[in-house]
Amino acid sequence: MNSSELKNIAKALIETVQLAGNKSIDLYNEGLKKIIKPDNSPVTNGDLEVNKILTKKIKELTPNIPIVSEETVDLQKKNFLKTFWLIDPIDGTKEYIAGQDEYTVNAALVINYIPTVGLVGAPKKNRLFYSYGKDNSYMIENNKTIKLNCEKKTPKGKVVAVTNSSKPSSIIVDMLDKHKVTSYTPMHSSYKFCVIATGEFDFYAAKERAYEWDYAAGHAVAENAGAIITTLENKTFKYGKDDYKNLSLMIKRSKILDA
Numbered sequence: 001m002n003s004s005e006l007k008n009i010a011k012a013l014i015e016t017v018q019l020a021g022n023k024s025i026d027l028y029n030e031g032l033k034k035i036i037k038p039d040n041s042p043v044t045n046g047d048l049e050v051n052k053i054l055t056k057k058i059k060e061l062t063p064n065i066p067i068v069s070e071e072t073v074d075l076q077k078k079n080f081l082k083t084f085w086l087i088d089p090i091d092g093t094k095e096y097i098a099g100q101d102e103y104t105v106n107a108a109l110v111i112n113y114i115p116t117v118g119l120v121g122a123p124k125k126n127r128l129f130y131s132y133g134k135d136n137s138y139m140i141e142n143n144k145t146i147k148l149n150c151e152k153k154t155p156k157g158k159v160v161a162v163t164n165s166s167k168p169s170s171i172i173v174d175m176l177d178k179h180k181v182t183s184y185t186p187m188h189s190s191y192k193f194c195v196i197a198t199g200e201f202d203f204y205a206a207k208e209r210a211y212e213w214d215y216a217a218g219h220a221v222a223e224n225a226g227a228i229i230t231t232l233e234n235k236t237f238k239y240g241k242d243d244y245k246n247l248s249l250m251i252k253r254s255k256i257l258d259a
Helices: 003-030 045-061 093-097 170-178 191-197 212-225
Strands: 034-036 042-044 067-069 084-091 104-111 114-122 127-132 137-141 144-147 160-163 183-186 203-206 228-230 249-252
Touching (some): 003 127, 045 104, 084 093, 084 212, 114 191, 114 212, 127 212, 137 191, 137 212, 160 170, 170 203, 212 228
Parallel strands (some): 067 084, 160 203
Antiparallel strands (some): 084 104, 114 127, 127 137, 228 249
8 A cells, every 4th residue: 555545544534533432422421331351351332332433434445454353353363464454442441431531442554564554532632643654643633633753742851651550560660760761650541652652751661461452553653753662672563463462562752762
């Protein structure tokens, strides 16, 4: 696919992601129906409805590209795909159920193992992020489209990080210290990728956790804005693994974090 085709796909999904986000809010306001999946994680009718909305539109746009969604994937089957969609209808389901505003709606097109197109909606924050290749990452906020380039918005001389937990593990604490992090804020969805793309945060590190659909859309947004994304060991972060499980992760807003 050329750049023009990728741009058209991303832009064609913007309205759908907005619609899905609005639907998630409506269903929350009506009172969510919840069940516990076999892995003990919660799923709601909001997750399932958002999945239907995203899947329907993506099938219309790219009928020949397979879709892998958190809500329909068979983890007993090995993945052999290198070009495919990854959908996480609602990342941060626990936050969604609790009425918090951090959860996100996610769709990513992985091409030859690289997340290239990414859309992340944060409906309760009235923000939508989209990207379709290097140097093409954007945020829609208050009906304005802003190009993202990871330009620092944190105080000069400070390094501000996001973390998965208010009490990071010793491995992550060591990484925070190594990168001279001066403060950190816990965040529980792919929104953390996006706030590095905007320059509102500088750094993120995580041990192996979650699945590829949790990361791919945010990864595309951040990396296409200029962020540096690797494993904790500075190796390439790969998609298309046979079990979809994520490697460790490190995101730097830029090579120099404090300026």
